Amino acid sequence: MSSVPDITLNNGVTMPQLGFGVFQVPEEETEAAVTTALEAGYRSIDTAAVYGNEAGVGRAVAASGLRREELFVTTKLWNEQQGYDSALAAFDASLSRLGLDYVDLYLIHWPTPARDRYPDTWRAFEKLLADGRVRAIGVSNFQPAHLQRLIDHFGVVPAVNQIELHPGLQQKELREFHARHGIVTEAWSPLAQGALLTEETITRIAERHGRTPAQVVLRWHLQLGNVVIPKSVTPERIRQNIEVFDFALSDEDIDAITALDRGMRTGPDPDTFN
Numbered sequence: 001m002s003s004v005p006d007i008t009l010n011n012g013v014t015m016p017q018l019g020f021g022v023f024q025v026p027e028e029e030t031e032a033a034v035t036t037a038l039e040a041g042y043r044s045i046d047t048a049a050v051y052g053n054e055a056g057v058g059r060a061v062a063a064s065g066l067r068r069e070e071l072f073v074t075t076k077l078w079n080e081q082q083g084y085d086s087a088l089a090a091f092d093a094s095l096s097r098l099g100l101d102y103v104d105l106y107l108i109h110w111p112t113p114a115r116d117r118y119p120d121t122w123r124a125f126e127k128l129l130a131d132g133r134v135r136a137i138g139v140s141n142f143q144p145a146h147l148q149r150l151i152d153h154f155g156v157v158p159a160v161n162q163i164e165l166h167p168g169l170q171q172k173e174l175r176e177f178h179a180r181h182g183i184v185t186e187a188w189s190p191l192a193q194g195a196l197l198t199e200e201t202i203t204r205i206a207e208r209h210g211r212t213p214a215q216v217v218l219r220w221h222l223q224l225g226n227v228v229i230p231k232s233v234t235p236e237r238i239r240q241n242i243e244v245f246d247f248a249l250s251d252e253d254i255d256a257i258t259a260l261d262r263g264m265r266t267g268p269d270p271d272t273f274n
């Protein structure tokens, strides 16, 4: 079984570099998918209030027999609950659906700049952290200006920014901003939801390594230093996606994949998504 390396966050908490995402997994399939992932060796699970499947994640965790401290559970605050009091209430509701007494990482799901509530929301996140109800706090889909505003006005720098990132959208500027400020880059839709897996560059490299295209793309992320959270409901793919720690891409492979960068956003633009 693959052993996933840890990444150390800016407050010393460690998080597995590869985890399991459950976006678009129906609630009734979530327990089975997460159970398969835990059996395959995943220890980090990425959900969100808006996915509607926190309870399924919680059931799989409870049934796993794993000790709580062996697991790393991330969930996210949905946009409509931004604001100080509403964020605290939404956190309680997420925790209760998960059946946990703390989460490892709590993220603001989108900045929704037109709402202009993410600073107030961050204040609530700092309180959750100070109260020991979360081990780390971070954000998702934040652009440099949104991050800078938090850095300028608050004591806690986000531990993580979870952003759309894959070979078609490599986010060089954000990754450099993160590196300067000690923020970990976490890639969502690391496989571009499957859209890049038939590209000639990727399939050629995969063939040469005797690996699948998905494994090559995940390996590219890991060698860049990203945290990745591929999603699948297919047991064979769930297992395949974690078997990526026993081979390495060459500098040439990395360069060929870097050349695929082309501003290919599959999700909303964070500056205008409100």
Ligand code: NDP
Residues within 6 Å of the ligand: 020, 021, 022, 023, 024, 046, 047, 109, 140, 141, 162, 163, 187, 188, 189, 190, 191, 192, 193, 194, 197, 212, 214, 215, 229, 230, 231, 232, 233, 234, 237, 238, 240, 241, 267
């Ligand atoms: P991914 O890039 O992980 O791709 C998932 C898709 O790829 C599914 O259709 C899956 O099919 C397919 N797939 C997975 N593994 C393989 C494989 N080995 N070979 C071929 N196809 C494969 O997309 P997601 O959008 O789900 O992103 C991953 C996670 O990131 C989410 O689940 C969520 O946790 C997070 N996320 C966060 C967002 C945010 O705003 N913060 C936004 C979007 C995602 P199948 O399931 O049928 O096997």
